[in-house]
Amino acid sequence: MTQTDLARPRSLSNSLSTFLYQRPRFVMTLLLVPPLLWLGIIYLGSLFTLLAQSFFSIDDFTAQTIYEPTLATYARLFTATNLNIIFRTLAMASVVTIISGIIAFPLAYYIARFASGRMKALFYVAVMLPLWSNYLVRVYAWKLILAKEGAIHWSINSLGLGPVLDWILTLPVVEGSSLSTSYIGTTLTFVYIWLPFMVLPIQAAIERVPRSLLEASSDLGARPNETFRKVIFPLAIPGIAAGSIFTFSLTLGDYIIPQLIGSSRPFIGQAVYQFQGTAGDIPMAAAFAMVPIVIMAVYLAIAKRMGAFDAL
Amino acid sequence: MRSKQTQVSDRSKGKAGWGLKSAAWFGVLYLNLPILFIVLYGFTTDDASYSFPPPGLTTQWFAVTWARADFWDAFWLSVQVAFLSMLIAMVLGTFAAAAMYRFKFFGKEAVTLLILLPIALPGIVTGISLRSAFALGDIPFSYFTIVLGHATFCIVVVYNNAIARLRRSSPALIEASMDLGADTFQTFRHVILPNLATALLAGGMLAFALSFDEIIVTTFTAGQQETLPIWMFGELSRPRQRPVTNVAAIFVMIITFVPILAAYYLTRDTDDVAGSGK
Numbered sequence: 001m002t003q004t005d006l007a008r009p010r011s012l013s014n015s016l017s018t019f020l021y022q023r024p025r026f027v028m029t030l031l032l033v034p035p036l037l038w039l040g041i042i043y044l045g046s047l048f049t050l051l052a053q054s055f056f057s058i059d060d061f062t063a064q065t066i067y068e069p070t071l072a073t074y075a076r077l078f079t080a081t082n083l084n085i086i087f088r089t090l091a092m093a094s095v096v097t098i099i100s101g102i103i104a105f106p107l108a109y110y111i112a113r114f115a116s117g118r119m120k121a122l123f124y125v126a127v128m129l130p131l132w133s134n135y136l137v138r139v140y141a142w143k144l145i146l147a148k149e150g151a152i153h154w155s156i157n158s159l160g161l162g163p164v165l166d167w168i169l170t171l172p173v174v175e176g177s178s179l180s181t182s183y184i185g186t187t188l189t190f191v192y193i194w195l196p197f198m199v200l201p202i203q204a205a206i207e208r209v210p211r212s213l214l215e216a217s218s219d220l221g222a223r224p225n226e227t228f229r230k231v232i233f234p235l236a237i238p239g240i241a242a243g244s245i246f247t248f249s250l251t252l253g254d255y256i257i258p259q260l261i262g263s264s265r266p267f268i269g270q271a272v273y274q275f276q277g278t279a280g281d282i283p284m285a286a287a288f289a290m291v292p293i294v295i296m297a298v299y300l301a302i303a304k305r306m307g308a309f310d311a312l
Numbered sequence: 313m314r315s316k317q318t319q320v321s322d323r324s325k326g327k328a329g330w331g332l333k334s335a336a337w338f339g340v341l342y343l344n345l346p347i348l349f350i351v352l353y354g355f356t357t358d359d360a361s362y363s364f365p366p367p368g369l370t371t372q373w374f375a376v377t378w379a380r381a382d383f384w385d386a387f388w389l390s391v392q393v394a395f396l397s398m399l400i401a402m403v404l405g406t407f408a409a410a411a412m413y414r415f416k417f418f419g420k421e422a423v424t425l426l427i428l429l430p431i432a433l434p435g436i437v438t439g440i441s442l443r444s445a446f447a448l449g450d451i452p453f454s455y456f457t458i459v460l461g462h463a464t465f466c467i468v469v470v471y472n473n474a475i476a477r478l479r480r481s482s483p484a485l486i487e488a489s490m491d492l493g494a495d496t497f498q499t500f501r502h503v504i505l506p507n508l509a510t511a512l513l514a515g516g517m518l519a520f521a522l523s524f525d526e527i528i529v530t531t532f533t534a535g536q537q538e539t540l541p542i543w544m545f546g547e548l549s550r551p552r553q554r555p556v557t558n559v560a561a562i563f564v565m566i567i568t569f570v571p572i573l574a575a576y577y578l579t580r581d582t583d584d585v586a587g588s589g590k
Contacts, residue, residue: 017495024415031411032423035404035467039426043464046441053444106332107339114328126340129565133347135525136541137561140548141346144353147362151349154364195343204476245432253434256527260548269436269528276440276532282447285440292434300425300432309424 054286065282073283086291089268093251096190100198100247101240108202131196139257142189146180176263186262194250198243205239206232238307245303252292268292354558373555383560386543393539394523397462401519405470406512413478430465439532453535461533462526466519473515474508481507
């Protein structure tokens, strides 16, 4: 089969092949145009619509959008209440990213460097299964676990540590009647949901470290600890940065988790959702949605400098 | 033969300390124990609260869920949306990866950013952008508006998988194929595609899963239609029959478990294909 393919004299496909081979720019255009058209029109187009909407305003009496450029909506954005929402979301996203990094790193490192054969398959599935199973149900699982009558409260009470948990729940920032209505619950759930996004890029980054580099390091007299600190960890940083893009960004925009688990104090996502839905104030929702965009633009610029884009 | 292989790889991998080992296991348990609670609560007799341990166990919720037409409607809509989004993402993602790997051009970094953006920006931004665009363009919500949104953020997943594989495979293979007289299409068909196929399939499966799971963008692009996640979200706020959501979840988990394993076996061995190292 292959033989006849190869032996065939200049056929149509052959001349077309030569034609394409001699015109790499043409091939490149052919390949690039469909994805760029899709992303350019559908995605960028929508983003610009959003940007445009944020410069419109809403009529207080008729609740109709006034299609005249104005900065009034942005002026309304920077009130104390809204700044609080932004600050709260940023703090949550940072905490979630840091905790995810701390939990994900040893796991990723272990999978990449030490697990092999069946063990590696098991770990891989253990990271991928949660990523694949339904997002909403996993949030719901934590609602089950964190509820006042649920498993964690039950186990802690069985251990006789109930008063300690109650005391923790009265602390200033944490405050909530049970874990499922406190920031502890929100954080635990966020970390749980986004953790695989942190594990995978770190694992990939560590796996990409050539073995020869580690051998060179130990040949030059470095102990395993030193090799880790001076070779593996620095090379894993792009992976951590790449993972943090996901954990940070996903936390910034999520409105399901804080709605189901946590105190009723809103995050950016919920604010945007409410402005466009119940309030019908699309300009305000658009202006509010600009906040995570600006934050992510800054974040991506930093992540890029740390080599995150090469680790994706 | 198998044991020899394991031995060799074990030696080159070294042994982990107990600290690292327990930290790794902690991560795994943290990631997976909650799923067991979903299963457990699928059998509970308590359908109005979350009491632990469950007061009793029953299998009635499986029959209840099976008989719910709205569950099946949502399920099939999700399957259709995810499948079409996956196909679009696979075509566009592969094209983009091939161009980005093969060519250098002005504005390449901007293109990388553009591909990455739909997943780097929070879902709510994508969602509300699309919604405001649909509103401005008077486009009615439908099955296709959902797919439009999903395919957009699925492209990056396929792209990542494809470009990672391309970067790992050696250009020498392609050159050798050309030197041996194969034309562009033959090289593509016999060298590039077999090399890339598993990565594409794995990327496609991830895209499918991403779309199947998505709720944040979907709420903004779906109108009246209910994908499975939106259906479940509705179920959560219903005061009775809570375990139905759990049963639906168990069902979805069993269905997706097979492709995960498949994706793993597809991408596992190919990293070490002879001659593919750089």
